[in-house]
Amino acid sequence: MQHAPCDPATLPRPTSLSEVKGWFHSPDQVLFDWFLTRQGEQGQTGDLLEIGAYLGKSAIFMGRYLRPGELFTVCDLFDSPAGDDANSREMNRSYATLTRRAFEANYLSFHDELPAVVQGPSSVITDHVEPGTCRFIHVDASHLYEHVHGDIAAARDLIGPDGILVLDDFRAEHCPGVAAATWGAVATTGLRPLCITATKFYGTWGAYDEVHADLAAMLAGRDDMWHGAEQVAGDPMIRISGRKARLPGQPVSRHREERTPEHRPVRKSGLRALLGRR
Ligand SMILES: C[S@@+](CC[C@H](N)C(=O)[O-])C[C@H]1O[C@@H](n2cnc3c(N)ncnc32)[C@H](O)[C@@H]1O
Numbered sequence: 001m002q003h004a005p006c007d008p009a010t011l012p013r014p015t016s017l018s019e020v021k022g023w024f025h026s027p028d029q030v031l032f033d034w035f036l037t038r039q040g041e042q043g044q045t046g047d048l049l050e051i052g053a054y055l056g057k058s059a060i061f062m063g064r065y066l067r068p069g070e071l072f073t074v075c076d077l078f079d080s081p082a083g084d085d086a087n088s089r090e091m092n093r094s095y096a097t098l099t100r101r102a103f104e105a106n107y108l109s110f111h112d113e114l115p116a117v118v119q120g121p122s123s124v125i126t127d128h129v130e131p132g133t134c135r136f137i138h139v140d141a142s143h144l145y146e147h148v149h150g151d152i153a154a155a156r157d158l159i160g161p162d163g164i165l166v167l168d169d170f171r172a173e174h175c176p177g178v179a180a181a182t183w184g185a186v187a188t189t190g191l192r193p194l195c196i197t198a199t200k201f202y203g204t205w206g207a208y209d210e211v212h213a214d215l216a217a218m219l220a221g222r223d224d225m226w227h228g229a230e231q232v233a234g235d236p237m238i239r240i241s242g243r244k245a246r247l248p249g250q251p252v253s254r255h256r257e258e259r260t261p262e263h264r265p266v267r268k269s270g271l272r273a274l275l276g277r278r
Pocket residue numbers: 021022023024051052053054055056057058059075076077078082087091095098120121122123140141142143147
């Protein structure tokens with residue numbers, strides 16, 4: 001795919017993940033970190049997939065958990081036109097600043113290599129990823145029912161044994177289609193809900209009891225995230241509220257030394273020095 005010419009001076013140089021525009025809140029960072037780290041500790045191998053990358057905030061975070069021999073694929077329309085009018089309207093409303101170049105510049109600020117990038121509608125993802133290979137899939141793309149239904153069907157095909165599926169915006173007021181597709185998959189495909197946050201649904205078609213018990217134990221040990229059990233379709237799904245959740249370790253930017261004084265919180269003593277007072 002040829003990129004349009006682009007002035008490198010206009011590309012982003014984030015000095016920290018918090019400078020990358022996107023929607024990836026602290027409770028979800030805690031959960032991504034927990035699921036992906038647990039998979040590593042348990043020796044579970046497999047590839048990572050993100051459908052809907054935008055400027056790379058969640059992809060940059062996920063990329064840190066990639067181990068030798070594993071593949072990370074991201075799929076996004078980026079600058080390409082959406083295949084249908086409803087998706088185009090949604091894109092124009094929400095993602096005017098999106099370019100593939102900006103995604104790549106952001107990603108390479110934190111990692112040495114790009115993931116495999118599939119630029120196109122998510123409906124083509126099964127042509128690019130091998131069936132049964134993914135241990136973790138994050139779906140965060142179109143909000144239209146037909147598309148999300150298709151993304152979940154693709155995820156079911158691509159996910160490996162005991163893989164984790166995360167669905168974004170599964171209950172937001174402005175995207176009822178995601179809710180319909182999510183709970184439809186729970187009702188009809190055997191997708192089992194492990195937990196939900198304000199913005200994301202976490203489920204599996206694989207082994208449930210042990211990962212659920214480990215998750216409940218982890219949450220019981222945290223004082224910064226509320227949780228409670230909710231019986232859903234026969235499973236004890238965990239509801240999590242974590243607006244004050246402490247962030248897990250963050251990916252480190254190669255531009256971190258370029259932080260200007262405005263980036264840094266001014267300590268009181270520094271402030272006094274600046275003002276020339278004792
Ligand atoms: C909410 S943003 C993703 C946010 C990102 N995961 C983050 O954490 O910052 C949704 C992305 O999905 C992409 N998208 C929308 N419809 C799509 C489709 N049908 N196929 C592939 N990508 C799509 C948009 O281009 C946009 O970049």
